[in-house]
Amino acid sequence: MTSPVTVTFLGGLGEVGRNCTVIEYEGRLIVIDFGLMFPSAVMPGVDVILPDDRYLQDRADRIDGLIITHAHEDHVGGVPYFFARYEAPLYGSALSMAIADHKLSEAGLGHMTSLNPVADGDTVKIGPFEVEFLPITHSVPQSMCIVVHTPQGVVVHTGDFKVDDTPIDNRLTDLRRLGALSEDPGIRLLLADSTNADSPGRSASESSIGETFRRLFPEYHDKRIIASCFASHLHRVQQLADVAIDQGRYVFPLGRSMVNNVRIARELGVLDIPERWIRPIDEVDSHPPEKVCVVCTGSQGEPMAALSLLAKGEQRTFGVGSDDMVLLTSSPIPGNERAVYSMIDALTRRGCEVVHSGMEHVHTSGHAKRDELRTFHNVVSPEWFIPIEGEFRMLRRHADLALDQGMDPDRVIVALDGDQISLTDRSVTKKGSLPHQYRYVQGRVESLDDIVLADRMILSKGGFVNISLTVDPDKGRIVSRPAISTRGWITEPHFEELESDLEKAVTEAVTKALDKGAVQLQQIEKVVRRTTGKFVADRTGRRPAILAQVHFTR
Numbered sequence: 001m002t003s004p005v006t007v008t009f010l011g012g013l014g015e016v017g018r019n020c021t022v023i024e025y026e027g028r029l030i031v032i033d034f035g036l037m038f039p040s041a042v043m044p045g046v047d048v049i050l051p052d053d054r055y056l057q058d059r060a061d062r063i064d065g066l067i068i069t070h071a072h073e074d075h076v077g078g079v080p081y082f083f084a085r086y087e088a089p090l091y092g093s094a095l096s097m098a099i100a101d102h103k104l105s106e107a108g109l110g111h112m113t114s115l116n117p118v119a120d121g122d123t124v125k126i127g128p129f130e131v132e133f134l135p136i137t138h139s140v141p142q143s144m145c146i147v148v149h150t151p152q153g154v155v156v157h158t159g160d161f162k163v164d165d166t167p168i169d170n171r172l173t174d175l176r177r178l179g180a181l182s183e184d185p186g187i188r189l190l191l192a193d194s195t196n197a198d199s200p201g202r203s204a205s206e207s208s209i210g211e212t213f214r215r216l217f218p219e220y221h222d223k224r225i226i227a228s229c230f231a232s233h234l235h236r237v238q239q240l241a242d243v244a245i246d247q248g249r250y251v252f253p254l255g256r257s258m259v260n261n262v263r264i265a266r267e268l269g270v271l272d273i274p275e276r277w278i279r280p281i282d283e284v285d286s287h288p289p290e291k292v293c294v295v296c297t298g299s300q301g302e303p304m305a306a307l308s309l310l311a312k313g314e315q316r317t318f319g320v321g322s323d324d325m326v327l328l329t330s331s332p333i334p335g336n337e338r339a340v341y342s343m344i345d346a347l348t349r350r351g352c353e354v355v356h357s358g359m360e361h362v363h364t365s366g367h368a369k370r371d372e373l374r375t376f377h378n379v380v381s382p383e384w385f386i387p388i389e390g391e392f393r394m395l396r397r398h399a400d401l402a403l404d405q406g407m408d409p410d411r412v413i414v415a416l417d418g419d420q421i422s423l424t425d426r427s428v429t430k431k432g433s434l435p436h437q438y439r440y441v442q443g444r445v446e447s448l449d450d451i452v453l454a455d456r457m458i459l460s461k462g463g464f465v466n467i468s469l470t471v472d473p474d475k476g477r478i479v480s481r482p483a484i485s486t487r488g489w490i491t492e493p494h495f496e497e498l499e500s501d502l503e504k505a506v507t508e509a510v511t512k513a514l515d516k517g518a519v520q521l522q523q524i525e526k527v528v529r530r531t532t533g534k535f536v537a538d539r540t541g542r543r544p545a546i547l548a549q550v551h552f553t554r
């Protein structure tokens with residue numbers, strides 16, 4: 001009998017982001033991805049959210065490697081946090097390693113791990129597993145599909161992927177090898193990207209975007225072109241640069257991550273832009289508009305990114321106006337729409353012409369849609385399947401697609417963060433669930449709870465009212481009048497009208513409570529809090545947070 005292999009999901013199942021999967025055999029384990037998630041509007045102040053790694057903390061000395069599928073933040077972004085806590089070698093494509101390395105040095109952790117770049121088709125022994133790295137297409141170059149040969153059979157983890165038949169680098173998804181593995185020895189378990197499991201049809205090839213650029217650029221031949229995309233989308237950058245250079249435009253990378261990624265990708269040969277065509281942004285104003293193509297970050301309306309700064313007139317090297325065509329080669333990620341459209345509005349007010357994906361075919365998804373998923377499932381033909389990487393409805397839809405393809409319902413498992421799957425000689429089953437929470441990072445402090453966030457939501461909606469007074473408990477009377485201070489509750493003239501009435505209401509209520517024999521501090525604080533809460537609700541119809549402080553003279 002062979003010992004079981006356990007797969008544990010620490011993030012990415014039930015949300016988009018902070019992907020992390022652990023595969024374990026006889027106490028030794030490997031981790032696939034350690035990604036970030038960015039906070040939503042109900043998480044004010046949070047910088048990033050990480051996988052809940054308490055399971056790893058108890059097994060820190062048994063981690064044989066961290067494998068990165070590709071260089072997107074939701075897969076590689078948590079690497080500095082991982083190595084602040086664990087020691088293990090790091091594996092992934094040359095580009096993934098270079099980007100991880102950059103993150104580690106920025107965090108002052110450059111010495112914390114060994115980087116092990118792998119090439120397409122490599123097989124590496126990592127702990128108890130043979131791990132095979134296969135090329136797969138996605139919206140960042142050198143994405144890898146991870147094939148883990150375990151004592152309980154082959155586990156395929158796709159990372160993020162689409163099935164692009166004409167990728168920019170001609171590096172095709174290795175469906176041939178996956179097909180061969182499915183014949184011999186067979187694929188025991190498939191874990192596959194579900195991001196677009198809701199979307200019908202196929203995602204357009206990345207190369208079709210370049211065709212739009214070729215048509216679009218000449219239409220704006222007398223304008224300066226400012227094109228934005230994700231800094232990791234180096235194939236998009238390549239296509240922009242190719243068309244720009246053909247038109248005699250210099251390429252000016254702008255934005256910290258764009259400048260870094262372009263440098264790293266050029267060093268690795270991932271990006272081919274001849275030296276004489278690439279220029280520092282400081283020079284941009286010394287070239288006529290028709291000679292300039294700025295390639296920048298900020299396509300999602302991120303407030304501190306280059307394009308937002310240009311829209312606000314706060315970019316320190318140059319400003320935009322009626323000589324500029326701004327091209328957003330992206331679609332707003334759900335939740336970012338408002339920020340993106342207000343940025344487009346601000347750019348338009350400055351006189352720029354703005355072209356975005358609602359107008360032209362300037363963006364395509366990096367994730368397989370339903371027809372591509374069908375192709376993939378047909379090729380891999382797994383014995384068991386678990387959809388990963390997606391919100392619950394996406395996981396469910398992906399599971400349904402597998403069932404439509406003829407899979408046995410007992411062999412399709414919809415799992416969520418914290419779930420543990422056991423591969424045994426007999427079967428593949430859910431063996432249980434670990435307690436699972438979001439790991440919030442803000443500044444230098446991390447926490448697993450979200451009580452503080454609930455408080456912040458109240459503060460952000462109503463501000464707060466602080467009221468304090470001093471009581472002599474022996475004599476049963478107030479010795480100092482209530483002192484009231486507020487933030488974010490009400491404007492000054494209104495406050496002045498209300499202040500003395502509130503003071504009076506609180507004084508009366510506390511005096512009454514003391515007369516009735518209230519002697520406990522908490523009792524009196526409760527009276528202050530309730531009276532204040534009722535007063536502010538009745539008089540202003542607002543619900544600020546109330547802080548009541550009562551001091552005793554003794």
Ligand SMILES: [Zn+2]
Nearest residue numbers: 070072138160
């Ligand atoms: Zn990705």
